[in-house]
Amino acid sequence: MSLFDDLNEDMAARAAALQGRTPPAPSPAAQLEGTTTMNPISSFLAFACLLAAIASGYFLNPYLGIALGLVAVVITMSLKMANVWQKFVILRLGKLQSVRGAGLFLIIPVIDHIVAVIDERIQTTAFNAEQALTKDTVPVNVDAIIFWHVADAEKAALAITNYREAIDRVAQTSLREMIGSSMLAALLSDRKDADEHLKLEIGAKTAPWGIAVSSVEIRDVAIPVALQDAMSRQAQAEREKQARVILGSAEAAIAGQFVAAAQTYAGHPEALQLRAMNIIYETTKERGATILIPSSMVDCMNPSSPTLALALAAQSTPTMANGLAAPPTTPVAAPRQAPA
Numbered sequence: 001m002s003l004f005d006d007l008n009e010d011m012a013a014r015a016a017a018l019q020g021r022t023p024p025a026p027s028p029a030a031q032l033e034g035t036t037t038m039n040p041i042s043s044f045l046a047f048a049c050l051l052a053a054i055a056s057g058y059f060l061n062p063y064l065g066i067a068l069g070l071v072a073v074v075i076t077m078s079l080k081m082a083n084v085w086q087k088f089v090i091l092r093l094g095k096l097q098s099v100r101g102a103g104l105f106l107i108i109p110v111i112d113h114i115v116a117v118i119d120e121r122i123q124t125t126a127f128n129a130e131q132a133l134t135k136d137t138v139p140v141n142v143d144a145i146i147f148w149h150v151a152d153a154e155k156a157a158l159a160i161t162n163y164r165e166a167i168d169r170v171a172q173t174s175l176r177e178m179i180g181s182s183m184l185a186a187l188l189s190d191r192k193d194a195d196e197h198l199k200l201e202i203g204a205k206t207a208p209w210g211i212a213v214s215s216v217e218i219r220d221v222a223i224p225v226a227l228q229d230a231m232s233r234q235a236q237a238e239r240e241k242q243a244r245v246i247l248g249s250a251e252a253a254i255a256g257q258f259v260a261a262a263q264t265y266a267g268h269p270e271a272l273q274l275r276a277m278n279i280i281y282e283t284t285k286e287r288g289a290t291i292l293i294p295s296s297m298v299d300c301m302n303p304s305s306p307t308l309a310l311a312l313a314a315q316s317t318p319t320m321a322n323g324l325a326a327p328p329t330t331p332v333a334a335p336r337q338a339p340a
Helices: 003-018 040-060 062-078 153-158 163-180 184-189 191-209 225-267 269-283 295-301 306-316
Strands: 079-082 086-092 095-100 103-106 112-119 123-133 139-150 211-222
Touching: 040 062, 040 079, 062 079, 079 086, 086 153, 095 153, 112 153, 123 163, 139 163, 139 184, 139 191, 153 191, 163 191, 163 211, 184 191, 191 211, 225 269
Parallel strands: none
Antiparallel strands: 079 103, 086 095, 086 112, 123 139, 139 211
């Protein structure tokens, strides 16, 4: 990969980051960049052989120096080392020879060719869907992130050209399909179900490439500003409705308690007097308070008041057979006879 290609990819990644888009996936040549650099062991052995070749050619035999120089070149080209998270896919004369893992290994120069170095660590890819219509025709912008790793290095290297770019495209397509088949309310409230649905859809599409999807997470769902205002007014109206219903229920319960208290006070005037005295006591506990008591309340607190007399009279009035109170009887004086 040339210097101009590096600059072009760097500029494309910067432009995508500034515009909020997903940066382009690295090219296959960039994925093989680690194979062109020598590992520390190969470098040390090649350098030692090169020094021995120079010393042998100068002090002993020039042919021996040339042979040692060729050994240094062979070591540089054949001795490879893979890290614990890497897999080297090797072709021999165009056919798959092996997939080498962590440690040192040898390849035959010119005959063997490393076509891919696969990173098996968990990686992330951010993707989004702009102005995607939901099932109820509401345009939304959705941002999500996918966690994935290479489960089969052979398939990732041979079954597809660039698996990173393919994952990005498949994720975007699956996200748009999920948005189109979902209602806005379900998309906003059931994030877990949407994440699980995307994980299964993307995992089924990437499995033939040797890619395993660990999880998918929806980070943000942006809706139009006008719709946000409408939803806010709707939520406010629902809260006001619920508050009024609760207030009405509380007033009904309080009214029922008042009715029960009135019935109790009607049958027990002494309880009403005690309640009135308790109210006066509660109101006069604060020092320096001036209390104005209506005269009718004072009359109610007087045991000899007409109210108490009427209540006692009502209790002592005999009742008739039909449940109605008998009318009071007034004694009638006998007529006096006229004197003869």
